[in-house]
Amino acid sequence: MLAARVQLPVALVVGGLFLLEIIVVTFGNIITAGRKGGDTPQAIAQAGGNVQALGEQLFTRWLLPFEIASVLLLVAAIGALYLAKEDL
Amino acid sequence: MHPPLEWYLLFSGALFTIGLIGVLVRRHVLVIFMSVELMLNACNVALAAFGRYLNIIDAQEFVVFVVAVAAAEAAIGLAIILAFARHKNTIDVGEMTILKE
Numbered sequence: 001m002l003a004a005r006v007q008l009p010v011a012l013v014v015g016g017l018f019l020l021e022i023i024v025v026t027f028g029n030i031i032t033a034g035r036k037g038g039d040t041p042q043a044i045a046q047a048g049g050n051v052q053a054l055g056e057q058l059f060t061r062w063l064l065p066f067e068i069a070s071v072l073l074l075v076a077a078i079g080a081l082y083l084a085k086e087d088l
Numbered sequence: 089m090h091p092p093l094e095w096y097l098l099f100s101g102a103l104f105t106i107g108l109i110g111v112l113v114r115r116h117v118l119v120i121f122m123s124v125e126l127m128l129n130a131c132n133v134a135l136a137a138f139g140r141y142l143n144i145i146d147a148q149e150f151v152v153f154v155v156a157v158a159a160a161e162a163a164i165g166l167a168i169i170l171a172f173a174r175h176k177n178t179i180d181v182g183e184m185t186i187l188k189e
Contacts, residue, residue, distance in 0.1 A: 083170070
């Protein structure tokens with residue numbers, strides 16, 4: 001079998017890459033969990049309130065995910081209409 | 089003034105447990121579907137609470153996206169349940185074995 005012969009070297013390469021990633025994440029000082037961010041209640045109040053800050057972030061930094069989510073909702077609506085047809 | 093983080097996590101865990109028990113115990117497919125949504129929203133509560141605790145507003149953006157994806161999932165799930173009910177004339181989960189064949 002070709003797959004059985006190829007499997008071991010591919011598994012070794014992938015496993016080595018994951019080990020390298022674990023080492024980099026563990027010792028590379030890139031973990032941000034537990035660090036406090038800058039969006040304190042005072043900063044949010046200065047930006048004009050929670051909804052204002054949220055909307056501004058949503059339409060600037062997260063604009064592409066927002067558009068993708070809208071396309072996903074459109075696809076879901078069309079798919080639901082197709083699945084709910086009388087003569088499926 | 090504001091409740092501490094642990095209260096939110098307890099609330100989230102209670103919601104998740106209620107949803108899990110609902111999925112495992114109930115036989116009606118719509119109730120199971122509602123319980124799945126309950127578990128999803130429990131995770132949302134925990135995400136928002138951690139975002140507020142760590143002063144990161146991105147968590148609330150992610151909550152918005154999770155709600156959008158949950159809406160899409162609810163639409164597709166209800167359509168599948170509708171198609172199944174038309175196909176088999178029942179919505180009992182014991183009858184949902186067509187993927188086993």
